Amino acid sequence: MLRSFTCLAATLNLSHAVRELHSTRQTVRRHVNQLEEIKGGPLFAVADRQYVLTELGSAVLPEALDLLARAEGWLTGQSRLINGMQYLRREDPDGWFFFQQQQPIGKLFESTSPMLPDVMKAWALAGGHLEHDALKQVRPNCTVFRRAGEEWLFTEVGEKSSFVTWFGWTVSRSSIGRPLGEMPGGGNFGVLSNVAYAEVETNQSVRLDHIFTVLPMGTKAEMLPISFERLLLGARFPDDSFAMISAVRRTYDVDIQDVSDDMLRQMSEDMVM
Numbered sequence: 314m315l316r317s318f319t320c321l322a323a324t325l326n327l328s329h330a331v332r333e334l335h336s337t338r339q340t341v342r343r344h345v346n347q348l349e350e351i352k353g354g355p356l357f358a359v360a361d362r363q364y365v366l367t368e369l370g371s372a373v374l375p376e377a378l379d380l381l382a383r384a385e386g387w388l389t390g391q392s393r394l395i396n397g398m399q400y401l402r403r404e405d406p407d408g409w410f411f412f413q414q415q416q417p418i419g420k421l422f423e424s425t426s427p428m429l430p431d432v433m434k435a436w437a438l439a440g441g442h443l444e445h446d447a448l449k450q451v452r453p454n455c456t457v458f459r460r461a462g463e464e465w466l467f468t469e470v471g472e473k474s475s476f477v478t479w480f481g482w483t484v485s486r487s488s489i490g491r492p493l494g495e496m497p498g499g500g501n502f503g504v505l506s507n508v509a510y511a512e513v514e515t516n517q518s519v520r521l522d523h524i525f526t527v528l529p530m531g532t533k534a535e536m537l538p539i540s541f542e543r544l545l546l547g548a549r550f551p552d553d554s555f556a557m558i559s560a561v562r563r564t565y566d567v568d569i570q571d572v573s574d575d576m577l578r579q580m581s582e583d584m585v586m
Contacts, residue, residue, distance in 0.1 A: 315381045317344035318356060322374050325364040379508075395570060399508060399522075402571060409536065412525040414569045415509070421521050421544065425566045428454060428586065429544045432560040433519065441517070441548045443556050451560070458510075458557040459550070464492035465510060465557060475541060475561035475586060481531040509545055514555055517547040523567035525577060538579035540567050562586045 321330040321341060331338055349356050356370035366374065387393060391403050398415035422430050432451045439445030443457065456476050457469035467488045470476050477485045513520050522543050527536040541563045548556040563586045565577045 314344040314348045315377050315384075317341045318348050319374065319377050319381055321345060321357065321364060322366055322370065322377075325366075327364065400570060409527060410525075412569045412572050413509075414523050416521045416523055416542075416568065418519060418521055420568075424542065424562070425564065426562055426586065428562050429521075429542060429560055432544060432546070432558070436519070436546045436548065436558065439548075441546070442551075443548045443558070444551050454560055456559045456561075457548075458493060458559065460514065460555060460557075461492075466490060466492055468556070475563055478586070479528065479530060479539065479563070479584070483532060510557060513545045513547045513557065517555075519547070520545045523569050525567065525569055525572050537581075538576075539563060539584070540565060540572075540577045540580050542567055 316334065317330070317336070317340070320334050321327065324330045324333065327338055327341060330336075330341055334341065345356060352369060352373060354369045355367050356373070357364045358367050359365070383392060385391075391401060393400050395414060398417075399413070400415070401411065401413040404410040421433055424430060432454060435447045435451045438447035442448075452469070453471040453473040455469075455471045456467065456474050458465040459468050460466075467490065470485045470488060474485075476488075480488075509520050509522055512518070522545075523541075524543055525538070525540040528539050529535065530537050541561050544560045546558040546560070548558050550556045563580065563584050565574065565580070565585065567577065
C-alpha cells in the first residue's frame with residue numbers, strides 16, 4: 314500500500330506508476346483505496362484527468378516515505394539502530410560507499426580537537442541565534458543552510474570549514490544558493506541519510522554523527538575516502554526562520570561499526586584537521 318501511494322504521489326500518473334511498480338491499475342487503485350480507508354479520507358483528487366494530492370495526502374506523504382525507506386533499509390541491512398541511534402551502511406558495486414553512525418552528544422567532548430566542542434559552546438551561549446556575537450569566532454569553521462521546499466540550500470560557507478579545505482575555493486564560493494544535493498545510493502537511502510537534518514530541524518536540537526564515505530576533491534571527478542565527525546545544530550536567522558549549522562572535522566578518530574582503522578586511513582593524512 315505504501316509503495317503504491319508514494320509512487321503515485323511521485324508520478325501523479327496512474328499509468329506511469331503502474332509501469333514503475335510492475336503492477337496493474339486495479340492493484341494500485343486498490344492499495345490507495347485501502348490506505349484511504351485506514352487514514353480516513355481521500356489522498357488524491359482528479360482534476361483535468363490528472364491526479365493531485367489532497368491536503369490529507371500531502372500531510373501523510375512525508376511519513377509514508379520515511380516508513381518505506383526505513384523498512385527497505387532494515388530489510389536490506391542498510392539501516393538499523395545501535396544503542397537506539399541511527400546506523401547507515403551502503404556499499405555499491407561501482408565503489409561508492411557510505412557509513413554513518415549517530416553518536417551520543419556527550420561523545421563530542423571526547424573529541425581529540427576543541428573545534429566541535431567550541432562550536433557547541435558558542436551555539437549554547439548564542440541561544441541558537443546565528444548573528445549573536447558568541448558565534449562570530451566559530452562561524453569560519455561552519456557551513457549554514459536554509460530549507461527551501463525539500464532542499465537544503467547553502468547560505469554560508471566558512472573560509473576555514475571542512476567544505477572549503479576539501480572542495481576548494483572555486484567549488485565552495487559557487488555553492489552559495491545551491492542545494493546540498495541528493496545522496497547517491499537511490500531515493501530511499503537518500504531519505505534515510507537526510508533523517509539527521511530533519512531530526513535537528515524538527516526538534517530544534519543538535520546531533521553528532523561519525524561518517525566514512527567517498528567524495529570528489531576540489532574540481533576533480535575522482536572519488537576519495539573521507540572520514541569525519543559532523544555536528545548539526547538548529548539555529549535562527551535574524552528573521553527567526555530556521556538555520557541549520559553544520560560543523561565538520563576530518564579525523565581518523567571516528568567510531569563506526571564495521572569500519573576499521575585501516576579503512577579510515579585511506580584518507581590522506583594531510584587532510585586531517
